[in-house]
Amino acid sequence: MEDEDETPPLAVQIEETTDLSPLELHGKPEDRREPGEVSVGVTVITGYLGAGKSTLVNYILNAQHGKKIAVILNEFGEEIGVERAMINEGDGGTLVEEWVELANGCVCCTVKHSLVQALEQLIQRKERLDHILLETTGLANPAPLASVLWLDDQLESAVKLDSIITVVDARNLRVQLSQHRDSSSFPEAFLQIAFADVIILNKVDLVSTEDSVPVTSAIIEELENEIRNINSLADIIHSVKCQVDLSKILDRRAYDATHLAHLEALLKESESISSNNIHDSNVQTLCICEHQQVDLDKVRLWLEEILWEKKYNMDVYRCKGVLNVQNSDHLHTIQAVREIYEIVPARRWQQEEERMVKIVFIGRNLDEVFLRDSFSGCTLPKLLLKLSKSSVKCLVTQTWGSFVPRVFSQ
Numbered sequence: 001m002e003d004e005d006e007t008p009p010l011a012v013q014i015e016e017t018t019d020l021s022p023l024e025l026h027g028k029p030e031d032r033r034e035p036g037e038v039s040v041g042v043t044v045i046t047g048y049l050g051a052g053k054s055t056l057v058n059y060i061l062n063a064q065h066g067k068k069i070a071v072i073l074n075e076f077g078e079e080i081g082v083e084r085a086m087i088n089e090g091d092g093g094t095l096v097e098e099w100v101e102l103a104n105g106c107v108c109c110t111v112k113h114s115l116v117q118a119l120e121q122l123i124q125r126k127e128r129l130d131h132i133l134l135e136t137t138g139l140a141n142p143a144p145l146a147s148v149l150w151l152d153d154q155l156e157s158a159v160k161l162d163s164i165i166t167v168v169d170a171r172n173l174r175v176q177l178s179q180h181r182d183s184s185s186f187p188e189a190f191l192q193i194a195f196a197d198v199i200i201l202n203k204v205d206l207v208s209t210e211d212s213v214p215v216t217s218a219i220i221e222e223l224e225n226e227i228r229n230i231n232s233l234a235d236i237i238h239s240v241k242c243q244v245d246l247s248k249i250l251d252r253r254a255y256d257a258t259h260l261a262h263l264e265a266l267l268k269e270s271e272s273i274s275s276n277n278i279h280d281s282n283v284q285t286l287c288i289c290e291h292q293q294v295d296l297d298k299v300r301l302w303l304e305e306i307l308w309e310k311k312y313n314m315d316v317y318r319c320k321g322v323l324n325v326q327n328s329d330h331l332h333t334i335q336a337v338r339e340i341y342e343i344v345p346a347r348r349w350q351q352e353e354e355r356m357v358k359i360v361f362i363g364r365n366l367d368e369v370f371l372r373d374s375f376s377g378c379t380l381p382k383l384l385l386k387l388s389k390s391s392v393k394c395l396v397t398q399t400w401g402s403f404v405p406r407v408f409s410q
C-alpha cells in the first residue's frame with residue numbers, strides 16, 4: 001500500500017475492527033478522560049476534485065499557529081499513498097503529530113468505523129493535540145461525517161466537529177454546478193456547498209488573469225451570489241492558493257450552542273432571504289421568522305416530520321436557528337445536519353432583547369408555504385405566554401442508521 005522509499009509522516013496503525021458498539025467507538029470513553037479535558041476540534045475539509053483541499057492542508061500545516069495538528073486523509077482506490085506524499089509537513093516535520101490514511105472506500109459510505117478508530121487512536125496516543133484536519137476525497141458527501149463527528153457533551157466526546165470547510169474552484173465552479181443540473185447524478189458540488197460552514201472561494205487568480213479589475217470583481221460577485229443562493233449561512237472567503245486568515249477557519253465552533261454571536265449574525269443576514277432567490281438547482285436557503293413563543297415538543301415533532309419523514313419530499317441538508325421557547329427564559333438554538341438535530345438552551349434572553357424565532361433551512365425542494373404554515377402550529381397565541389425558570393433540552397443522535405432520541409430536563 002505504501003512506498004517504502006518515501007519518508008512519510010508517522011502513520012497510525014488502524015487495528016482490526018473491534019466489537020465495540022458505535023457509541024463506544026465514538027470518542028474516548030468517559031473513564032479514560034481527565035476531568036476538565038477539552039474536546040479536540042475536527043475541521044472537515046471538503047471540495048470538488050482539484051479545488052485546492054491539499055493546498056489548504058499544506059498551508060495550515062506550514063503556517064505559524066503553534067498548534068499541534070493531526071491530519072486524517074481519506075483516499076480512494078488508486079490515490080492511496082499519493083495524497084500523503086503531496087502533503088508537506090513544514091520545517092522539521094514537527095507539526096503533524098500523527099497521520100492516518102483511510103483506505104478502501106470513501107468516508108461517507110464504507111469507512112466510518114475506521115475513521116472513528118483513527119480518531120480514537122489519535123486522541124489516545126498524544127496528550128496534547130490541538131486540532132485535527134480531515135481531508136475528504138473530492139467526491140465525498142460531507143453529511144454523514146456529521147454523524148461521526150458531531151458529538152454532544154453528554155457523550156463526553158474527546159473530539160468535536162469544529163466546522164466543515166468547502167474549498168471551491170472559482171474558475172470551474174459554474175461548470176461543476178451546471179453539469180450537475182443537466183444530469184441526474186448525485187450533486188456533490190451542491191452538497192459540499194450546502195453543508196459548509198465556511199466556503200473558500202479559491203483560485204481567484206485564475207478568474208482575474210484574463211479580465212480587467214472591474215470585470216473580475218463582477219465575476220467573483222456573481223460566483224458569491226451563486227454560492228449564497230445555495231447556502232446563505234456560510235462565510236465566504238476569497239483566496240489564492242488557499243492563503244487565508246487561519247482565525248477564520250480554525251476553532252470556528254460552528255456546532256457549539258454556547259458560541260452564539262456568529263450564528264446570530266448569520267441568522268440576521270438570512271432574514272431577508274425569500275423565495276425570490278430560488279436557485280434553478282432547487283438547492284436553496286429559506287428563513288422562517290416569528291415573534292411568538294413556541295411549544296418545544298411541537299417544534300420537535302414538526303422538525304422530525306421534515307427531517308425524518310421527508311414531508312413534501314423536502315430534502316433538508318442543514319438547518320440552524322434560534323427559538324423563543326414557552327416556559328423558558330433561555331434562548332434555544334437549533335442545529336441540524338440531515339436527520340440529526342439538536343435543540344439546546346444556549347443563554348438567557350437579555351431584558352431589552354426582542355425575543356424572536358428564526359430558523360434557516362438549506363436544502364432541496366424546500367416548500368416555503370408548507371414550512372411557514374406548518375410551523376404556525378408550533379407557536380403560541382401571545383396572550384397565553386408565561387415565563388418560568390425551567391428549560392428543556394432535547395437531543396437526538398444518530399447511531400449508525402438508527403436514531404436514539406434522548407430527552408433531558410434541566
Ligand SMILES: Nc1nc2c(ncn2[C@@H]2O[C@H](COP(=O)(O)OP(=O)(O)OP(=O)(O)O)[C@@H](O)[C@H]2O)c(=O)[nH]1
Pocket residue numbers: 047048049050051052053054055056137138202203204205206239240241242
Ligand atoms: N492558479 C492556482 N492554482 C491553484 C490554487 N490553489 C491550488 N492550485 C493548484 O491546483 C491544483 C490542485 O490543487 P490540490 O490542492 O491538489 O486540490 P485538491 O482539492 O486536493 O485535489 P484532489 O485531491 O484531486 O481532489 C494544484 O496544482 C495546486 O497547486 C490557486 O489559488 N490558484
